[in-house]
Amino acid sequence: xxxxxxxxxxxxxxxxxxxxxxxxxxxxxxxxxxxxxxxxxxxxxxxxxxxxxxxxxxxxxxxxxxxxxxxxxxxxxxxxxxxxxxxxxxxxxxxxxxxxxxxxxxxxxxxxxxxxxxxxxxxxxxxxxxxxxxxxxxxxxxxxxxxxxxxxxxxxxxxxxxxxxxxxxxxxxxxxxxxxxxxxxxxxxxxxxxxxxxxxxxxxxxxxxxxxxxxxxxxxxxxxxxxxxxxxxxxxxxxxxxxxxxxxxxxxxxxxxxxxxxxxxxxxxxxxxxxxxxxxxxxxxxxxxxxxxxxxxxxxxxxxxxxxxxxxxxxxxxxxxxxxxxxxxxxxxxxxxxxxxxxxxxx
Numbered sequence: 001x002x003x004x005x006x007x008x009x010x011x012x013x014x015x016x017x018x019x020x021x022x023x024x025x026x027x028x029x030x031x032x033x034x035x036x037x038x039x040x041x042x043x044x045x046x047x048x049x050x051x052x053x054x055x056x057x058x059x060x061x062x063x064x065x066x067x068x069x070x071x072x073x074x075x076x077x078x079x080x081x082x083x084x085x086x087x088x089x090x091x092x093x094x095x096x097x098x099x100x101x102x103x104x105x106x107x108x109x110x111x112x113x114x115x116x117x118x119x120x121x122x123x124x125x126x127x128x129x130x131x132x133x134x135x136x137x138x139x140x141x142x143x144x145x146x147x148x149x150x151x152x153x154x155x156x157x158x159x160x161x162x163x164x165x166x167x168x169x170x171x172x173x174x175x176x177x178x179x180x181x182x183x184x185x186x187x188x189x190x191x192x193x194x195x196x197x198x199x200x201x202x203x204x205x206x207x208x209x210x211x212x213x214x215x216x217x218x219x220x221x222x223x224x225x226x227x228x229x230x231x232x233x234x235x236x237x238x239x240x241x242x243x244x245x246x247x248x249x250x251x252x253x254x255x256x257x258x259x260x261x262x263x264x265x266x267x268x269x270x271x272x273x274x275x276x277x278x279x280x281x282x283x284x285x286x287x288x289x290x291x292x293x294x295x296x297x298x299x300x301x302x303x304x305x306x307x308x309x310x311x312x313x314x315x316x317x318x319x320x321x322x323x324x325x326x327x328x329x330x331x332x333x334x335x336x337x338x339x340x341x342x343x344x345x346x347x
Contacts, residue, residue, distance in 0.1 A: 040324070050245055055242055072239045092258075101124065130277060136148075179198070196235065212299060282342070285338075302325040
């Protein structure tokens with residue numbers, strides 16, 4: 001896979017540059033959003049918000065690569081937000097007592113490139129979901145382009161898409177089922193995410209797709225993925241992902257015990273920022289709030305989700321341009337008040 005998902009240190013540097021700009025608690029009006037799109041040369045943005053546990057009307061502006069006006073049913077590639085789906089699938093299997101967070105993945109899968117390294121026997125699902133595998137983000141980042149451990153699993157944080165792919169192969173081996181089928185039955189179908197896909201299929205040819213665009217707003221040739229990836233390439237809509245957020249806010253997908261384990265800090269990213277299982281966790285926010293955060297960035301796309309479970313608020317942003325990250329991050333301070341400001345400050 002040639003695309004690169006979000007590498008967190010780069011995000012930290014970026015957020016510091018916009019934190020001081022993000023003030024207020026109201027969503028920008030249509031004129032402001034259109035100005036943002038024009039100034040940043042981002043063709044389109046889709047925003048979903050939840051306030052007091054209720055889904056607000058969607059805010060969608062701009063066009064796709066075919067100069068068509070986008071809407072709430074337009075499909076976006078949301079890159080690393082795929083990891084949110086993989087996390088929920090895995091935790092549902094754990095909740096159903098058919099998967100164990102702390103069982104060595106070697107029971108089901110051993111990558112040939114690390115078979116001679118005994119550290120593979122220590123690798124677990126918990127390490128994957130908390131980004132403590134010891135793998136780089138992608139194996140091609142190693143000099144020899146092969147998978148290798150940088151450190152013993154479970155000893156420290158290092159963001160890794162490879163870890164999620166390792167988990168995918170273990171799940172497929174145990175259940176003898178393609179990963180996308182597991183996700184369809186246990187996540188998408190249960191959450192009513194009827195327009196979400198892990199792979200490009202024949203139905204996608206009839207859907208409106210937001211596309212991907214460079215820093216000048218010109219369309220890229222989109223690389224369609226025909227094989228599921230547990231870390232990348234999720235195709236979804238602002239409607240579908242908002243449904244996911246709504247059900248998590250109301251604890252309607254996972255039971256309380258599983259949810260509590262998901263939000264419990266597992267690894268330290270930096271002071272004030274931890275990783276739970278599949279989510280960045282911000283504890284000790286204003287008004288005794290905590291936040292769950294995920295973001296995705298690939299060639300021509302940027303997206304994020306923030307959940308504030310105690311006050312039952314959420315923000316989801318999807319964009320279809322290389323410069324979309326600025327717009328996505330800007331909305332955090334505008335929509336989530338003092339909690340949003342604190343999140344930005346910690347980055």
